[in-house]
Amino acid sequence: MVLRCLCCVLFSVLLGQAVYAQPSGPAITADSSRLRRHLLALINTPQPRNYQHPASLGQAADYIRRALQAAGARTTDQPYEVQGETYRNLIGSFGPETGPRLVIGAHYDVCGEQPGADDNGTGVAALLELARLLGQQPSLPYRIELVAYTLEEPPFFRTRQMGSYVHAQALHAAGVPVRGMVALEMLGYYEDRKHSQRYPFGPLKFIFGSRGNYVTVAQKFGNGRFGRQFARHYKATAALPVKRFKAPAWLPGIDFSDHLNYWQFGFSAVLLTDTAFYRNQHYHQPTDTLDRLDMHRLGLAVDAVLATVLRL
Template structure:
């Protein structure tokens, strides 16, 4: 091989390496999902020891990559629960929050709901390490999103959002990763809160959805535009009034309540995944390849904002 071809070949290898390093690793995704879902006890609010074990695992992964990592602890009925927070680009004042809850509802693995979102955080932490950022990015794993604490002041996301408001932190916006791993290509695999929406969005559950309320703010508009333009995965955008069933069914609702611009990134939950809150919500039902593409899309958008 002549010297010029050798240099070109090495540059190609270097380019391929750099491209690969900025993409989600499906092997790591499977490994994280296994740790989070194949546990001795389920990740419910009753099993505080299991929640603590999960929080420690998340913190340990965050510590490999982030500028800072800490627990945000709070008490509910005499028990201590923890949000796990890590930060990148801490020199910046304005910040973006990316959150996902790690508790599950009842005696089930909670693979899509919401180990998938938590794995999204873990992979984002790896991808964000060493990146040049325009804003500070905080990744937050929330406790107590599920009933009986949903829509109460005991949600981990409420505790976190309130702390940002109380400290007058400058928040650019928030993204809630809520069920990002379930996809179906079959006809009639997707339903909607209003049947007529199938005429607009189709009846196949083969896309990820960016969900926001009307007037959700500048951040959500820019995030949605940038995410869709990247074309990492088939994406649809949905905007509606907060009263529409399902539009606020995750942690972003607490950021809305405190006046922050926020959206939910989701596979549409029970409108598609019929394993929702059932023992059949296992990691074997997830589409790891498309889940990786969702994470790639979030990462690519974050570094451009």
């Protein structure tokens, strides 16, 4: 059974790589200097922005709210209580007030005593720069909801205390029609040298290559129409290499972010990532710092998100 599933993974990857050629991307619109400023604001809190330091986590949340408001988003907080402490998701909406919505989210907390520049400062910085770009659009055909989640990291990962679980559950309970969800998880670390990329299944290196110079759109089998559309359009519009990866939900890493909670409620969701610890050896370490990141390629990743959501 395991061998059959792994063969399915390989077939899915080969099909995705063969059908969609790598085209030229759109002109750069994301501002790398703004991305850097967002990252500096997130990593320069008095203490690491984790559940053990609520004041620093709150400072990051306040910054995110102000940035969403400055971009022209309709903003709301989604507070909830865990172990006697109140934590907040920050939500910024664009487009029509009603109707189906697309959710794009990134968690702003870190694991332990580390700055979390890539994990997940880059995801949040990308979310905030995307907000600025969406705010410049004359109109949007559907509602886009940008969400900064709290409590994604251990000890809350895979629990109902995750901010993304709280958000997904609320959408489901309210019967909100959701086109799909995109999790932005670590988008700023790139390596052009050989053997800089690792995989959960060794033979994948013969398909994807050994250089960690790309962004991955990852999803599970049976993820629905939205997942297929997003992956196809993102690859077609990105100005940096993009790998499309579809696998069983049990494959290590395929559900290691906030998208997993949308799967639990039957929503189609994808993970957009630089592959995290399969590439970035500074994952969950004090060395996950801003100087190791590539702002230019982070900006290219944001540009492709914008182009994709405008085409869906």
